[in-house]
Amino acid sequence: xxxxxxxxxxxxxxxxxxxxxxxxxxxxxxxxxxxxxxxxxxxxxxxxxxxxxxxxxxxxxxxxxxxxxxxxxxxxxxxxxxxxxxxxxxxxxxxxxxxxxxxxxxxxxxxxxxxxxxxxxxxxxxxxxxxxxxxxxxxxxxxxxxxxxxxxxxxxxxxxxxxxxxxxxxxxxxxxxxxxxxxxxxxxxxxxxxxxxxxxxxxxxxxxxxxxxxxxxxxxxxxxxxxxxxxxxxxxxxxxxxxxxxxxxxxxxx
Numbered sequence: 001x002x003x004x005x006x007x008x009x010x011x012x013x014x015x016x017x018x019x020x021x022x023x024x025x026x027x028x029x030x031x032x033x034x035x036x037x038x039x040x041x042x043x044x045x046x047x048x049x050x051x052x053x054x055x056x057x058x059x060x061x062x063x064x065x066x067x068x069x070x071x072x073x074x075x076x077x078x079x080x081x082x083x084x085x086x087x088x089x090x091x092x093x094x095x096x097x098x099x100x101x102x103x104x105x106x107x108x109x110x111x112x113x114x115x116x117x118x119x120x121x122x123x124x125x126x127x128x129x130x131x132x133x134x135x136x137x138x139x140x141x142x143x144x145x146x147x148x149x150x151x152x153x154x155x156x157x158x159x160x161x162x163x164x165x166x167x168x169x170x171x172x173x174x175x176x177x178x179x180x181x182x183x184x185x186x187x188x189x190x191x192x193x194x195x196x197x198x199x200x201x202x203x204x205x206x207x208x209x210x211x212x213x214x215x216x217x218x219x220x221x222x223x224x225x226x227x228x229x230x231x232x233x234x235x236x237x238x239x240x241x242x243x244x245x246x247x248x249x250x251x252x253x254x
Contacts, residue, residue, distance in 0.1 A: 010214070010215065014079075014208075014211045015080075015208070015211070016077060016083055017079070017083075018204060018208065020057065021057050021059075021083060021087055022057060022059045022060075022061075022062040022063055022087055023062070023091060026196060027059055028063060030194065030196065031063055032063065034060075034121075034145060034192070035060070035063070035064065037190060037192065038143050038145075038250060041188040041190060041248065041250040042141075042188065043117060043141060043143055045064050045067050045068050045117065046067045046068070047067075047069050048068050048069055048115075048116035048117050049068070049069050049070055049072075049139075050068045050069075050070070050072070050115065050116070050117050050118075051072050051074070051115040051117070051118045051138050052071060052072065052073045052074070052121070053103050053119065053120040053123065053126055054074070054075055054120055054122075054124070054125035054126070055073030055074060055075050055081075055084060055098065056073075056075055056080045056084070056122075057084050058083070058087055058088065058098075059121070060121055061073045061084075061096060061119075062087055062088060062093055062096060065088075065093045065096045066093075068095070069095070070095040071096045072096075072098070072099065072115070073096070073097070073098040073099070074099045074103055074106060074111075074125075075098065075099075075101075075125075076100070076101060076102035076103075077100075081100055084096075084098045102125065103126065103134070104130075104131060108137060111138040112137045113137065113138070114138065116140060117140075117141045118135045118136075118138045118141070118142050118143070119145070120135065120144050121145040121146070122146060122172070122246075123146075124170070126144060127171060127172075127175040128175070129183070132176065132180070132183070133183075136253035140252065141251075141253070142250070142251050142252075142253060143248070143250050144176050144247075144249040144250075145248050145249075146172025146173045146176060146246065146249075147169040147171065147174075147244065147245075147246065147247075148169070148172060148174070148191055148246050149169050149173075149245055150243070150245035151168060151169035151170075151244050152242065152244070153241065153242040153243070154241075155232065155238070156212075156240065162221065162224060163216075163218045163219075163221065164218065165213075165216050165218055169244065169245070173247035173249065176249065177249065180249070185251045185252075187249050187250060187251035188249070188251070189247060189248070189249050190247070190248045191246070191247055192245070192246050192247075192248065193244070193245060193246075194244045195241065195242060195243045195244065196241075196242055197240070197241050197242075198240045199237050199238070199239045200237065200238055201233075201236060201237060202229040202230065202238055205229060205238045206229060209225065
């Protein structure tokens with residue numbers, strides 16, 4: 001995705017309706033696994049005030065609300081946070097709130113010193129020195145979960161290739177790790193393999209492809225896509241499998 005403010009807003013608001021929700025079976029299984037791994041690196045969420053930066057639909061903040069003192073999600077997508085709030089209501093979660101704002105532009109006084117743990121997962125909200133330092137000023141302990149160079153999806157790779165685009169992992173740990181090293185932080189790091197399955201109708205799949213092409217500056221080739229989607233569908237559903245490598249990074253703010 002071409003990282004412009006307009007692209008980011010359009011992309012995430014467009015993805016909100018079909019984005020994984022925190023208590024879906026596959027999602028909660030995956031988030032619990034990663035939470036357990038973070039705890040193995042020294043993070044204890046029980047009774048803590050948690051800040052989730054780039055929280056999306058609340059895939060970490062809302063499950064963790066059951067053990068944390070309270071959770072606050074920050075995200076620049078109103079669409080994502082509508083889902084976050086709806087999920088909190090649906091599951092009777094009273095100690096969660098959400099702030100609509102990009103992390104970069106959120107005034108520092110809103111979060112500085114007000115949390116015990118700051119978490120950022122699979123988001124570009126934290127990727128440079130200023131954003132890392134702002135994260136550290138918010139909480140004594142920091143957790144970053146991000147892409148680590150691998151993203152594979154045979155179906156989307158074919159589509160991207162046809163449109164002259166490269167399907168690859170977005171930036172993540174490759175940006176944050178050099179910042180932490182330059183700051184002299186001592187951190188714990190664990191790489192993991194992850195994967196997820198998505199099943200949607202051809203119409204839903206086409207809509208997501210249209211969004212992906214738009215934010216990458218390409219025009220969908222509908223004459224080619226239509227037959228491909230029909231050939232790929234089974235029982236009216238297109239199933240995609242994505243495999244990824246992620247990094248879990250934990251450190252203490254000075």
